[in-house]
Amino acid sequence: MAYKDLKITRLELLMVKPRFMFLKMHTNQDIVGYGEPILEGQTHAVAGAVRAMENYLLGKDPRQIEHHWQALYKGSFYRGGPILTSALSGIEQALWDILGKSLGVPVYQLLGGAVRDRIRIYAHAHGADKEQLCKRARELVDMGFNLLKTGFEAPVAFVENQQFLRNCVERFAALREEVGPEVDLALDFHGRFSPTMSKRLIKELEPLYPYFVEEPCLPGNTAALVELKNSTTVPLATGERIFTKWGFRDLIEQRAVDILQPDLCHAGGIMEVKKISAMAEASDLAVAPHNPLGPISLAACLQLDACTLNAVAQEQVTLGDGYLVKPFEMQNSYIELPTEPGLGIELDEEKVRALEYDGNWETPRVIDQRDGSVAEW
Numbered sequence: 001m002a003y004k005d006l007k008i009t010r011l012e013l014l015m016v017k018p019r020f021m022f023l024k025m026h027t028n029q030d031i032v033g034y035g036e037p038i039l040e041g042q043t044h045a046v047a048g049a050v051r052a053m054e055n056y057l058l059g060k061d062p063r064q065i066e067h068h069w070q071a072l073y074k075g076s077f078y079r080g081g082p083i084l085t086s087a088l089s090g091i092e093q094a095l096w097d098i099l100g101k102s103l104g105v106p107v108y109q110l111l112g113g114a115v116r117d118r119i120r121i122y123a124h125a126h127g128a129d130k131e132q133l134c135k136r137a138r139e140l141v142d143m144g145f146n147l148l149k150t151g152f153e154a155p156v157a158f159v160e161n162q163q164f165l166r167n168c169v170e171r172f173a174a175l176r177e178e179v180g181p182e183v184d185l186a187l188d189f190h191g192r193f194s195p196t197m198s199k200r201l202i203k204e205l206e207p208l209y210p211y212f213v214e215e216p217c218l219p220g221n222t223a224a225l226v227e228l229k230n231s232t233t234v235p236l237a238t239g240e241r242i243f244t245k246w247g248f249r250d251l252i253e254q255r256a257v258d259i260l261q262p263d264l265c266h267a268g269g270i271m272e273v274k275k276i277s278a279m280a281e282a283s284d285l286a287v288a289p290h291n292p293l294g295p296i297s298l299a300a301c302l303q304l305d306a307c308t309l310n311a312v313a314q315e316q317v318t319l320g321d322g323y324l325v326k327p328f329e330m331q332n333s334y335i336e337l338p339t340e341p342g343l344g345i346e347l348d349e350e351k352v353r354a355l356e357y358d359g360n361w362e363t364p365r366v367i368d369q370r371d372g373s374v375a376e377w
């Protein structure tokens with residue numbers, strides 16, 4: 001067997017701007033594995049969790065991925081939650097990177113092989129006002145994107161008035177008018193709306209054909225999601241703040257949304273999201289992996305998308321410019337399947353080192369200036 005006695009020797013963490021953390025897993029041979037263990041705004045907490053897991057991993061063969069996952073997830077008695085599963089997710093990605101490299105194949109070849117030739121990706125379109133939003137959307141469409149995601153600004157109160165809703169609808173209508181019917185427009189409500197306000201707004205937006213509505217209300221309230229889903233024909237999506245197959249089970253069993261959005265850096269890693277996708281497939285639901293993170297996260301997502309039929313769209317915020325020796329290339333909203341071994345990427349060490357920072361990125365806190373209360377971001 002190639003790479004006999006392969007062992008993990010060191011876990012190196014790099015905190016990288018704007019809010020990423022990269023893991024470089026070293027071995028006793030000429031292979032390193034990359035992962036992205038991060039929870040936005042909690043870099044140091046996740047780094048601490050990775051350090052605690054390092055004690056178990058040192059000296060182990062990195063290719064026993066499932067076994068190490070179970071040991072790290074279950075072995076410390078207390079389990080789950082965003083910090084621990086984010087640490088575990090990044091570690092798991094690095095283990096897959098090493099396994100793929102040790103065998104000379106992309107990770108998706110080890111998870112069933114490719115089910116498609118290329119992967120559809122989407123970009124975020126934001127703007128302080130309608131004009132800026134439309135300008136940005138036009139730029140993205142001119143670059144080749146045919147699926148965009150946008151949202152509405154915080155704060156949103158538990159009940160909002162007619163003018164507020166009218167502004168939201170006008171904003172989305174202007175965007176639809178700008179890009180026409182051939183560009184798909186998804187909406188992220190970001191968990192800002194109460195279930196009732198969400199129901200009202202989705203009804204108003206329905207004629208403008210949103211591709212999907214993400215986090216129409218906060219996660220964790222399956223009954224509210226089911227009620228919303230029964231009130232509209234717009235596909236609903238959620239999942240970025242839900243972790244592991246156990247976390248997704250209830251949503252899937254109740255068919256509370258149409259599209260699940262597990263994050264490969266939070267939900268437990270590549271294999272865990274593969275399992276969640278299989279659970280979703282059995283209920284005729286789709287997945288669209290959440291990824292507002294860095295290039296290693298995107299690389300892990302693409303490996304999953306490559307071998308998962310119900311993975312319908314891939315979020316991304318960086319194609320790797322400034323991070324990777326060879327950034328990903330997008331053409332007509334698609335990325336071709338990666339062909340290099342493992343996760344298929346090589347970090348540009350010099351550029352990444354230049355982006356190192358102290359890890360202190362703070363999640364914005366939104367205060368509703370109308371009454372001084374805290375609102376959802």
Ligand SMILES: [Mg+2]
Nearest residue numbers: 188190214240
């Ligand atoms: Mg979101």
